[in-house]
Amino acid sequence: MPVIAISSDDLIQIEQHFKVSAGPGAGKTHWLVNHIAHILRESKRLGSYRKIACITYTNIAVETISKRLNSTADRVEVSTIHGFIYHNILKPYLSFIAHEYGFDIRKMDGHDDHFVSRAKLKEWIDAHPNLSKLKHPFTRNQLLRLPANLDSLKSWMQSIHYTFNGSDVEIAVDNKRAFLAGASSGINKATMDKLSVDLIGYKKLYWVKGRLHHDDVLFFGYKLLIKYPFILKVLRARFPYFVIDEFQDTSPIQTAIIKLLAAEETIVGVIGDKAQSIFSFQGASPADFSSFTLPNQNNYEINDNRRSTNRIVDVLNTVRTDIRQKPSRAVPGDKPSILVGTRKNAFAHVKSQCGNEPIITLSRDNVMARSMMKEYNSAIPARNLLSDLFDKDNSKRANTVVRCMKAVDLGLQNRFKEAIRELERVVVEPNRELRRKKAFQHLSILLSQYQLFKSAPLYDFYTLIKTHIDPGLTKLANGNIKNFYENVSFDQVILFIDTNVENPESKTIHAAKGDEFNNVLVVFTKDKEINCLITPDLTQEEHRVKYVAFSRAKSRLFISVENLDKATAHKLNPLFEIINV
Numbered sequence: 001m002p003v004i005a006i007s008s009d010d011l012i013q014i015e016q017h018f019k020v021s022a023g024p025g026a027g028k029t030h031w032l033v034n035h036i037a038h039i040l041r042e043s044k045r046l047g048s049y050r051k052i053a054c055i056t057y058t059n060i061a062v063e064t065i066s067k068r069l070n071s072t073a074d075r076v077e078v079s080t081i082h083g084f085i086y087h088n089i090l091k092p093y094l095s096f097i098a099h100e101y102g103f104d105i106r107k108m109d110g111h112d113d114h115f116v117s118r119a120k121l122k123e124w125i126d127a128h129p130n131l132s133k134l135k136h137p138f139t140r141n142q143l144l145r146l147p148a149n150l151d152s153l154k155s156w157m158q159s160i161h162y163t164f165n166g167s168d169v170e171i172a173v174d175n176k177r178a179f180l181a182g183a184s185s186g187i188n189k190a191t192m193d194k195l196s197v198d199l200i201g202y203k204k205l206y207w208v209k210g211r212l213h214h215d216d217v218l219f220f221g222y223k224l225l226i227k228y229p230f231i232l233k234v235l236r237a238r239f240p241y242f243v244i245d246e247f248q249d250t251s252p253i254q255t256a257i258i259k260l261l262a263a264e265e266t267i268v269g270v271i272g273d274k275a276q277s278i279f280s281f282q283g284a285s286p287a288d289f290s291s292f293t294l295p296n297q298n299n300y301e302i303n304d305n306r307r308s309t310n311r312i313v314d315v316l317n318t319v320r321t322d323i324r325q326k327p328s329r330a331v332p333g334d335k336p337s338i339l340v341g342t343r344k345n346a347f348a349h350v351k352s353q354c355g356n357e358p359i360i361t362l363s364r365d366n367v368m369a370r371s372m373m374k375e376y377n378s379a380i381p382a383r384n385l386l387s388d389l390f391d392k393d394n395s396k397r398a399n400t401v402v403r404c405m406k407a408v409d410l411g412l413q414n415r416f417k418e419a420i421r422e423l424e425r426v427v428v429e430p431n432r433e434l435r436r437k438k439a440f441q442h443l444s445i446l447l448s449q450y451q452l453f454k455s456a457p458l459y460d461f462y463t464l465i466k467t468h469i470d471p472g473l474t475k476l477a478n479g480n481i482k483n484f485y486e487n488v489s490f491d492q493v494i495l496f497i498d499t500n501v502e503n504p505e506s507k508t509i510h511a512a513k514g515d516e517f518n519n520v521l522v523v524f525t526k527d528k529e530i531n532c533l534i535t536p537d538l539t540q541e542e543h544r545v546k547y548v549a550f551s552r553a554k555s556r557l558f559i560s561v562e563n564l565d566k567a568t569a570h571k572l573n574p575l576f577e578i579i580n581v
């Protein structure tokens with residue numbers, strides 16, 4: 001099928017599968033919202049009961065699109081793919097297969113991140129079919145008691161994920177992750193081979209408690225659709241149109257589910273940009289977007305950039321060679337700058353240039369992004385304290401503390417609905433109304449005491465929770481775990497919590513995807529990251545991540561790097577102002 005060039009104002013025909021490819025700022029989201037309105041106006045198949053499903057990647061994008069849809073929002077189900085599958089497939093039907101997987105459906109309550117803890121590893125290994133085959137130097141005790149082995153084992157199991165082999169979903173681990181950065185060795189391949197025969201045994205330790213990790217939602221969703229095809233019929237009857245934004249970040253299992261839906265009746269449309277595929281750790285790849293086709297699919301592309309100034313689009317066009325964007329705002333703009341020196345000085349320089357306008361700092365990783373915030377300005381700890389918490393503490397107490405921390409974090413961002421949802425999962429109260437009321441009261445207590453526990457030992461925060469929220473939590477006995485709570489502070493641990501921070505000052509690049517800001521400061525942690533501008537190669541994910549960061553800027557773009565050699569500075573001169581700060 002030929003590719004048809006369109007603009008973000010053009011309407012297309014609604015009864016055929018489609019794919020829209022376009023670079024950053026082309027107006028994909030804008031176009032999608034228009035297209036949904038177009039379907040609502042034109043469709044003869046919707047009626048009053050049927051809805052359009054609109055899938056996007058993050059909860060923040062869900063909110064943005066819902067707001068933009070305005071009064072028509074009740075005719076459209078906007079959600080993440082996980083949210084969609086959880087509500088439309090798992091909630092009504094997981095009981096059909098729960099027994100087969102040892103899942104306690106009565107305890108199911110949403111889906112969470114996965115953190116490996118020593119307690120879970122111990123439980124898994126003790127019941128493992130190959131327990132007696134574990135050999136020196138990786139016996140059960142050596143794995144669980146020697147810190148280097150345990151760290152390696154934890155890192156390896158943290159990589160547990162699902163893969164799609166073309167017809168079924170399988171559980172896998174990434175053996176490379178058993179070798180920790182800086183360590184010369186980790187657990188050996190023979191041990192990994194023996195342990196990996198029972199990955200499902202590990203998953204079942206969570207399932208028996210009704211606990212789902214995000215990936216499990218896709219796993220069970222796919223299993224249900226294959227085993228009970230009538231569910232597909234129900235979904236197709238309810239959702240005759242299915243559109244997916246940011247499709248380049250869709251994993252192969254999600255694609256398989258979408259193809260099942262598209263086989264009859266439901267019209268599927270996908271929108272994306274292969275150069276903005278930055279979630280390979282969730283199984284997504286640029287090639288999957290390029291090769292995605294459905295029968296009789298129409299392919300469209302948009303070549304404008306309606307977001308950025310001409311000088312920023314020049315930078316984007318240098319990094320990317322497969323398309324050349326036209327800067328349709330036609331505003332020349334300031335020359336982007338590379339600020340050479342400390343991050344602090346770079347930030348001061350940006351402030352001096354932008355006056356009172358807001359500035360957003362974009363960083364590669366969460367901990368750096370959070371350390372750039374005013375709120376949590378403690379030094380970055382060397383270890384992941386959240387992993388340490390799950391490792392040292394029992395899972396009930398660790399989960400309660402982390403949910404309360406998340407609630408505080410969300411509350412500070414004025415995201416009260418989400419904060420209350422976190423706390424509702426902590427409150428033991430069968431009555432829904434009462435549970436919500438209590439969660440609300442708890443949130444007020446936590447936020448009113450914030451200044452007191454913010455920089456204090458985590459122990460103080462725990463005491464507050466035990467006193468006011470969950471008196472049933474067990475007392476912290478003297479020893480390892482109490483020491484941990486006494487020796488780390490709340491504001492150190494919270495650096496590791498990821499709530500997709502809606503913070504006006506500082507975000508990760510991954511969290512900023514899809515968004516746009518007038519003034520952007522991109523922080524490079526390592527000097528060599530500048531290579532993405534000297535020898536750009538968008539087949540490398542790290543270069544795509546930078547491309548996403550640069551393309552968020554509407555008016556001013558700054559890049560902070562500690563050192564820059566003369567030759568590199570010379571090469572960058574045509575596109576950037578090089579400023580020593």
Ligand SMILES: Nc1ncnc2c1ncn2[C@@H]1O[C@H](COP(=O)(O)OP(=O)(O)OP(=O)(O)O)[C@@H](O)[C@H]1O
Nearest residue numbers: 008009023024025026027028029030306307514515
């Ligand atoms: N037809 C249009 N008329 C007016 N403004 C538009 C139009 N299309 C897009 N825009 C504006 O251009 C900017 C970029 O649009 P949008 O966020 O939809 O791009 P996108 O392709 O989804 O970007 P990205 O992939 O980088 O997230 C937004 O500020 C949007 O409001």
